[in-house]
Amino acid sequence: MLRKMVLNINNADCLIVYDPDESLAERLRSMGLTGTKVGCETGQCGICSVLLDGKVIRACTKKMGKVKEFSKVVTIEGIGTPTNLHPLQLAWLVHGGAQCGICSPGFIVSAKGLLDTNVSPTRKEVRDWFQKHRNACRCTGYKPLVDAVMSAAKVLRNEITMEELAFQIPEDQRIYNTACPKPTALAKVTGVCDYGADINSKLPDGVLHLALKHADVSHANILSIDTAEAATMPGVQKVITHKDIKGTNRVNGLTFSPTNKSDGFERQLLNSDKICQYGDVVAIVVADTEAHARAAADAVKVEYEVLSAYMDGLSAIADDAVEIHPGTPNMYCEMPCIKGEETAPIMESAPYVVEGGFFVQRQPHLVLEPDVGLAYPNEEGGYTVQSKHQFLQAVPLMIGDAVGLPMEKIRVISNPGGGSFGSKISPITEGLLLAAAVVMEGPVCLHLNYDQQSFFSGKRSTGYFNVKMAADADGKLQAMEYDFLFDHGAYHDGTSDPLIEKGFRWCGAGLYFPNIRGVGRICASNHAWGTAFRAFGSPQALMASESLADMMAEKIGMDPLEFRYINTYRPGTTMTSGCEMDVHPFPTLIEKMRPKYEAALKRAQKESTSTKKRGVGISLGMYDCSFSANDTAEIDVELNPDGTVTHYSGWHDVGQGADIGALSLAHEAFKPLGLKPDQIRLVMNDTAITPNTGAAAGSRSHYMAGKATIDGANKLMEAMRKDDGTFRTYQEMVDEGIALKYRGTASTVGYSSPCDLNTMQGDPNPTHTYGVFMAEVEVDTETGKTKVLKMTLHADFGVIGNRLAVDGQMYGGIAQGVGLALSENFDDPKKDTTLMAQGFPYIKDVPDEIELEYTETPRPSGPFGSGGCAELSLTSSHVSIINAIYNATKVRIYELPATPEKVLEGLKVLKSGGTLKPNPAYYLGSNMHEKLEELRNNPVSI
Structure with a gap:
């Protein structure tokens, strides 16, 4: 039953006709006020924040039936426009507050509510306010947002002018190596930037809406798919199953390595006979509205023969496990690493040896914009698909044959995107859109809700790393052995082959090992498929080697920073892959960190109490600056x-x-x-x-x-x-x-070379990024909860192109490192479907004190001496936190995340007089040396 009322929206009285059960966010968006974004739909992200009678509310959970007539509503459009900015919007520009920008309108509206009541807030009060109102950001690490509020408050107090706040282009007009704001930020801070859902809401009449029927089991044979009831429901045009797909229905997973036992074509767009992970799609409902499509999708009936689900890599590679993809072993790729002399004799005779098994969890990307897109026939006789994506050219390559279109007939356009961090390297949503558009021969659009975004998107692959290190009497590293397994989930996604290489190259990165022997493995399981995630492959690898670096330093009786200083790369040393770097910033970065590290140790000792133990942790991180050899x-x-x-x-x-x-x-x-x-x-x-x-x-x-x-x-x-x-x-x-x-x-042809798949030695990247992380933490010994007090990063990216962008990438990646270390996890696909359930770090989970310092060693081959930057911040920031927990409590965490329960368990063992022993190696199917010998005896032809 529709109702009417008058609301004052952005200072104008408006007559509203509404459904009492719809949300205020939906109603505002239907009026064209799409600056109010919608993400989680459960009030956990705050990107829908508006002012209702002067109070900040989350409009996605406020039902229209609960809104009083004549209420005053203020949206981002009522705060400022591109030609008349509010101080908050200008401050967001100059402090780099808008990265992906999907959260910017909600934050600015929320901050307006604060400054309307308190024009002189402290930083703590700003952080408390954003925490209270559940304003979430995945990109910025929050610090720039607090900086922006503090600057805007100065303008409102008449301490500075808007002109003084604004970025001033230098007289010589040069903007390289400055903090010039990004061109798209203006649209983002004023709410006029249209993301996927905004574009879909403004499409012409006649565009059909899609809804997906997902499997609610993780492993099963499909016995039948019944679409009869769904096909007759209101507004339904068609229910598409695998039988309707015009192409092969097989995604090209891009497996090129001769060591890979899979052809990469195991994934179907619409599953026909088997379910391999929770959320697999068995049907697409096409209807006149999203609501009609979703209702009909719920009515599609699927009968299953449920099979044992292997929800982790170790169970998937067990001897009694059946093949998830018949004809392909679950452990489908194994590679060796061989550098220098044999390591076994060195391990036997070295005075110092440490080893352990380490696990990094399935980290969710936790983007705030669920996947959205549209597809339609174009004037060139092909089809266009629009979505957020980070590799447009891969879309036709991976799904062209699947949907029955030649690659040249697929045009791909990127919408403004509300975050990715690697999640949109995969074109599965784009494949479903194109498949439906081809079947219907017309335009279609799709919008996933946050539940679907959570269980249907790829995740960081879990990593099991068994690593052993040897050092001589002087503390110089002599050898490393590693045996690791990546659980890549149900499907290849184009990232399985390079992931093993990353594991080899980044385990031990930053430390010089003249001799290395190792085996890298990757397997399938029935969990969410593995895909790219910022610092791809290195967080798993560096969790092992940077934890062991601290363990080795302790065994020798050496300071952890000094141990790294004497063992880091210098001219004449080589990486794990056997190549020498073009520059060697690590010694300088460590030296610059030293006085801050020593001060932090003194501070931690002074401020620790009997129940609040403070600690300091160090880690080295590095990453490459090109896709692969011959980029x-x-x-x-x-x-x-x-x-x-x-x-x-x-x-x-x-x-x-x-x-x-x-x-x-x-x-x-x-x-x-x-x-x-x-x-x-x-x-x-x-x-x-x-x-x-x-x-x-x-x-x-x-x-x-x-x-x-x-x-x-x-x-x-x-x-x-x-x-x-x-x-x-x-x-x-x-x-x-x-x-x-x-x-x-x-x-990069001519100055890069692929790694030899029989030794993993090569020089695939012409330059790298380097960083030294320091974490300062406080551990509550009564609850086990860890609070990160401060993060410090000294980094080198070459000459910096834009300081705002680089700072933003560091702040955001460090915040994700805090989440990886302490809370983030996608474990149960049925339950872990909200931000909170997956451990999303809000503003008070991330320290306000994040200190960044750069050296800018020019890269000989880089543009104007520059490299890249985005990955470094999440390579090992999490390990510095884990090392700091140990420094504070003597509890070593081997399996992430370091939840209060795990820390408390370790504290109880120590309190009872017990000893915490190194985590034993994970059983990966054979002794590393035996497997290495087998691989050496069966070399692959390149």
Whole structure:
């Protein structure tokens, strides 16, 4: 039953016709006020925050029937506009508060509610406010948001002006290596940036809505699929099953390694005969509305023969486990690592040896924007799919055959994205959209709710690492052995092959081992499929080696920082993969950390109490700056009639700052033309009009896109250059018949080499990022709860392109490291479907004190001396926290997350006079040396 009432919305009285059961967020969005975003739909993320009669509320849980007539509602649109910013919106711009930006409107509205009542808040009061109102952010680490509120408050108190707050472009117009705000931030802080759900809500009439029928079991044979009832329900146009798919229905999982025993085609878009993980899709309902589609999806009946589900890697590789994908062993890939001399004799004779087994959990990405997209026939006789994605060119390659379309008939466009962190390297949602559009021969759209986002998206693969290290009498490392297993879940997802290589390369990263022997393995299970996640492969590996570094230092009787200093990379040393680095920042980074570390140790000793123990932990982290060996990228540049330049790129932006990266690089590259920043136009992420710049992965984008941008700019400027050194105008170029558009290319061919799959030795990345992390924690010995008090990072990325973007990536990644260390986990796909259930870190879980310091060692091969940055912050920040817990309590955590229960259990053992022994090795199917010998006797042909 519909009702009507008058509400004052953004200072204007509006007559509203509403359904009492719909939410205030839905009603506002239906009026076009899509600055009010919707994420979790359970009041746990706060991105839907509005002011109702002056009070901050979460509009997604406020039913219209509970809203009183004549109430005053303020949304982000009523706070400020792109031409008339509120101080909070400007402060969000200049402090880098809008990364992906999906949470920015909610935070700004919430902050407005605070400053309306308290114009002089302390930082603690700001943090308490955001915690109280459940304002969640996955990108920024929260510190820039508190900084922004404090700056806006100064404006409101008339202590500074808006002009003084705003970023000022230097007189020389150079924005490279500055804190210039990102171009897209203005739309994000004012709520006018349309994300996927906003775009879908504004589509023309006739676009059909999709809903998915998911399996509610983790492993089963499908006996029957009954769509009869669903097909007759209101608004339903069709119920699509595997029988309707026009193509092979098989996703190309991109397995290229000859060591992989799977062909990578095990995943179906719509499952026909078997379920391999909870959430597999058995049918797509197509209807006139989302509500009708969802109701009908619930009515699809599936009969199963339920099978034993292997919900972890160890059970999946047990001798009695059946093959999840018949014909392919569950342990489907094993590789060796061989560097230097045999390690067994060294381990037997070394004066110092430490070993242990370590486990890193299935970390969820916890993006705040659930997956959303649309697909439709296009004018070129193919189909277009729009979504957030971080590797557009992979979509046609992985799902073209599955949906029955040639690759060239698939156009992929990236919508503004509310976070990814690796989750959108996979095109499964895009495949479902295209499959439905092809079947229906018309436009369709899809919106997952947060439950679906949780159980249907890929996760960080769990890692079991058995590692052993040996050092000589002086504390110098002599050898390392490792035997590890990644549980990659149900499907390949294009990331299984490189994951083993990452495990090999990052275990021990930062420490020089002249001799290494190891075996890396990967298996399937019935849990959520493994996919890319920031710092891909390194958090699992470094959890082992950086924990053991502390254990070795203690055994020797050496300070953990000093132990790392004497064993870190210097000229003449090589990585685990046998290659030498182009620069060696670690000694300097450790030296810079030393005085802060010593002060932190004294502080911890002084401030510890009998029940609140404080500790300090250190870890080294590093990551690469290219996708793999022989990486390539393309950029197009074009001179426009008005003398401006257009920069075309496939530099995917899911919040990390591709826009400011592209603008800064292009502006620097075109410096001889004297262009202002606003004279460079960015065209991004549409496969029909932008070149292949490659995936947003491996901290490669700035490095590779930058090199391609410089090449393209040089080609265009060379064409424009006259004999006297001046430049032709657009009209002169046209009059002389000179091309106006040029393609810049970049390649690491010639200075990178693939790893030999028989030894894992090679040089696949021309440069790397480096960091030293320090955590300061407080452990409550009565509850076992750990609180991170401060995080410090000294890092080197080469010359920094944009300081706001780099700072933001560090703050955000460190916050994710806190979550990885202490709370985040996706364990039960039936229950772990909310932010809280998965351990999402809110503002008071993350320290306000996050100190960043950079050295900027120029990279010889990098654009303007730059590298990349995005991965480093999550390589080992979590291990510094684990090491700090040990420093505080003598409780060593071997299996993440370090929940209060685990810490408390260790404390009880120590209190009773017991001894905490190193975690025993995980049984992975054979003795490492036996498996290594088997692999050596059966080398693969490359």
